[in-house]
Amino acid sequence: MAGERYVHGYRPQENQRLHDQAGVLVDLLHHDTAYRAGSTVLEVGCGVGAQTVTLAKRSPDARFTSIDLSTESIAEARRRIHGAGLTNVDFLQADVFAVPFDAASFDHVFVCFVLEHLPRPADALTNLKALLKPGGTITVIEGDHGSAYFHPDSAAARAAIHCLVELQRAAGGNALIGRQVYPLLVNSGFKNVRVTPRVVYVDSSRPDLVDGFTRKTFTAMVEGIREPAIAAGLLDPHQFDEGIRDLHRTTDADGVFSYTFFKGVGTKGTLKENTDGR
């Protein structure tokens, strides 16, 4: 994560957004992740601990090491973990490209909403593979802003979302990375790769998601880049605000919003599997 500019996060209202998002999406994203007692898990890019609390609660007898580039985020994550009464997480400020761990140190690696921000996600995965013991697993979760569509459809709303994609690209990231989780894991040498889409489908029969996801997570995230998008000349203020208005329009009684996350799991082969090739 060295040298990159992080498109969102760090501000208090952003922390609240990331927290709301985690609350609504916990089951969808994490219901099938649990680690055995005694296993060691490296969480990469823990941020303010939105996923860390869920992970540590769901696997109370596994031992987590959660790293992030930001000491401020780690301080907040530590507060949250202590607030939740959890004691199975160690935090460490570290860069995924320069981690202070020996090779083959961990049973599992967990990476959520991180690769989207990295200029070299494949290199990051290769580095992380080196930290895994043979037979260990990696779990990767990423969104894909190109998976967002809605009713009523709106060119203005699509243009506002596209600003986020462009700003993230300019910062060295990739907001469309969800669809690439499979090839990234395979090309980094992981075996038995299995990717599954996790759709957040929202209509007015699901009011928690209308508020928690469409309004407070996705639309809030797009609203959050209003100033840099306008400053970069991607849209003028009127156009941008029209897009935001149309995203809010999808939260009306007849509105629909859909977004997809991708979760991939792969295994670091044993020495025999790796020399046998695929």
Next chain:
Amino acid sequence: MAGERYVHGYRPQENQRLHDQAGVLVDLLHHDTAYRAGSTVLEVGCGVGAQTVTLAKRSPDARFTSIDLSTESIAEARRRIHGAGLTNVDFLQADVFAVPFDAASFDHVFVCFVLEHLPRPADALTNLKALLKPGGTITVIEGDHGSAYFHPDSAAARAAIHCLVELQRAAGGNALIGRQVYPLLVNSGFKNVRVTPRVVYVDSSRPDLVDGFTRKTFTAMVEGIREPAIAAGLLDPHQFDEGIRDLHRTTDADGVFSYTFFKGVGTKGTLKENTDGR
């Protein structure tokens, strides 16, 4: 369906395409549809019977009435049903806007890949509601071409898909209707409406879907409108063929393709529920 031009279907290779599609997608779309013994089900727009065989097999003691505008399609559907040894389906050539049935004749209505072709889908649903007994259910399944995205991403491929959307719109239909299943059912007065997305996620770990869905269903469907798209001036031949080439590119080992169908179920309220309002 009167007065509309059907964008795909009717030719032998098209029948094969629709058949392949049904084979691959049966579980995803139909695993949660089964009708009780003795219940009467109206299938609207059965076409060549791709869904009819599945429905009739999964509910062997329900009685189906399957209608379509095309006598040729019905003849083929009847051959398939007989070939499958099924005897619980009656076929009838009829228009959804002028059906020869009394009000409140059916326990259930089933509509799959039909509303996308209708200029007035809400009116069709209102008509179908009249045919249901109070407390009866409607099941609607529709695709949404705006839900298609893939890796590698390609503006040419998106432009070729957009031709299909435009031709369907010109024919009075709506290739983006999947996301509207919820508001269409609610606005037609159905109660307890529940819509669920059904994602066809394809990477090279799922070779049956690479071949059966990405190549032989979706890309074949887009290829099928090459001549009308070019004749309508939507793309020139070179552009269109580049789009098709890029769609095929998504079937390579590192390619990914995603498409979403929407399935909605609603209930016709009892007299009391309807007068109570919502």
